[in-house]
Amino acid sequence: MILTGNEILRQVEQGKIVITPFNKENITTNSYDISIGNEIAFYEDKILDPKKDNPISKVPILDEGFVLTPDKIYLVGTYEKIGSDFFVPICKGRSSTARLGIFVHITADIIDLGSHAHWTLQLRAVESVKIYPFMKLAQATFWKPIGNIDLYNGKYQGSEGLVGSKFFLDFQ
Numbered sequence: 001m002i003l004t005g006n007e008i009l010r011q012v013e014q015g016k017i018v019i020t021p022f023n024k025e026n027i028t029t030n031s032y033d034i035s036i037g038n039e040i041a042f043y044e045d046k047i048l049d050p051k052k053d054n055p056i057s058k059v060p061i062l063d064e065g066f067v068l069t070p071d072k073i074y075l076v077g078t079y080e081k082i083g084s085d086f087f088v089p090i091c092k093g094r095s096s097t098a099r100l101g102i103f104v105h106i107t108a109d110i111i112d113l114g115s116h117a118h119w120t121l122q123l124r125a126v127e128s129v130k131i132y133p134f135m136k137l138a139q140a141t142f143w144k145p146i147g148n149i150d151l152y153n154g155k156y157q158g159s160e161g162l163v164g165s166k167f168f169l170d171f172q
Helices: 005-013 167-171
Strands: 018-020 032-043 056-060 066-068 074-083 088-093 102-104 116-125 129-131 136-143
Touching: 032 116, 074 136, 088 102, 102 136, 116 136
Parallel strands: none
Antiparallel strands: 018 074, 032 056, 032 074, 032 136, 066 129, 074 116, 088 136, 102 116
């Protein structure tokens, strides 16, 4: 079951969903609008190897904006730290974002129960498009799990800001 906007607010007030900082105006019918921070990253190498720690370059997103081009994967961190031990967050792009041709959080939309972090969103642009610091680029929905809950304690737990792929740890 998906939580409605009113239920998301109630669960935030009860501490069962954590969104920091929280802005009541970001609640929609059945989601919470998520903002990006003011930093963006992209991989330095032309060929990415999942068996190694691929270096990333981080640059600020200035007030004039940053142009995403179709030839890269970009990483941005969420402004908000989000998590829940009781509900499964799902991260999706907003329809307004999609209508600009920006794929958000590409295919990794399920956030594990017990993960509390600044989410790293993966962006891909169909055309060149400008983004700005702290713009609302994505949305989180929250779903009630059925069954016993095992909380996440993986390699991205507690991430602060944006984090590159740690896939290489799977090979160790």
